[in-house]
Amino acid sequence: MTMPWEDLDERLSRRTRWGAIIRKQPSALLLAIQLLAILILPWLEESESGHVVIFIVSFFAVLFAVATVRRTPAVNWLSGFLAVPAILLEVTSVITGNQLIATIAYFALAAFYLYVAYGLIAYMFEDSWVTKDELFAVAAAFTVLLFSFAYLYLGVQGLSPNSFAGAGDGPKSFLELIYFSGANLTGCGLSDIIAVGGHARAICTIEQLAGVLYVAMVISRLVALTAMRNK
Numbered sequence: 001m002t003m004p005w006e007d008l009d010e011r012l013s014r015r016t017r018w019g020a021i022i023r024k025q026p027s028a029l030l031l032a033i034q035l036l037a038i039l040i041l042p043w044l045e046e047s048e049s050g051h052v053v054i055f056i057v058s059f060f061a062v063l064f065a066v067a068t069v070r071r072t073p074a075v076n077w078l079s080g081f082l083a084v085p086a087i088l089l090e091v092t093s094v095i096t097g098n099q100l101i102a103t104i105a106y107f108a109l110a111a112f113y114l115y116v117a118y119g120l121i122a123y124m125f126e127d128s129w130v131t132k133d134e135l136f137a138v139a140a141a142f143t144v145l146l147f148s149f150a151y152l153y154l155g156v157q158g159l160s161p162n163s164f165a166g167a168g169d170g171p172k173s174f175l176e177l178i179y180f181s182g183a184n185l186t187g188c189g190l191s192d193i194i195a196v197g198g199h200a201r202a203i204c205t206i207e208q209l210a211g212v213l214y215v216a217m218v219i220s221r222l223v224a225l226t227a228m229r230n231k
Contacts, residue, residue: 026068027120027137033061034143041175054174055094058109059087065116065144079119082112103158106151113148117141121218130225138222142185142214149207150174150181156199163197185211 037057044053066083089105092098120141124134156163157171164172164180172180176193183191184207195204 025133027140031140106155110151153177163200166193
């Protein structure tokens with residue numbers, strides 16, 4: 001039988017308390033890592049050292065994503081099977097600067113993040129109760145989808161450099177494609193980047209549909225369950 005923290009004879013240390021919170025609400029930490037990665041991108045993506053920092057943040061995001069998915073009904077070995085080659089390819093692309101390896105790494109990361117999103121959604125659908133961690137998982141799954149489509153766009157751009165137009169000439173940066181992905185996934189359409197290549201437009205259409213279905217299926221279900229519990 002478990003007891004509330006305030007009823008324990010000995011108070012938990014701050015470190016123990018935060019460890020317990022992270023173990024109980026891993027989706028919150030995953031969400032925080034993803035938002036931190038977005039916020040630091042403007043300062044980092046212009047320099048070589050910045051690319052290393054971005055990789056380190058992405059590396060820990062991937063590792064924690066694996067740990068998060070392992071707590072969901074998703075198949076455990078598959079998360080590792082997708083994560084390991086994605087990490088190795090990204091490390092190799094950072095070290096060698098090889099564009100082909102980088103493109104393959106983008107597609108591998110996109111596949112992994114899509115699987116993480118599936119795992120989080122399955123986690124939210126596994127019962128009829130809404131916990132605090134499931135509420136964080138709503139936002140975490142959305143940001144994971146945002147990153148997965150941004151990596152898909154990077155991969156498409158690696159194969160066809162002229163797949164996107166706007167916001168200046170040349171290939172689009174990771175931050176620009178995250179911005180473009182967010183505009184599509186939320187349906188707000190506030191982006192100065194447009195998809196002009198055939199494959200880019202096809203993926204863009206799928207992302208727009210995914211954003212609509214996410215609101216219709218996931219968020220509406222959790223809102224309904226929360227309302228039923230409050231009654």
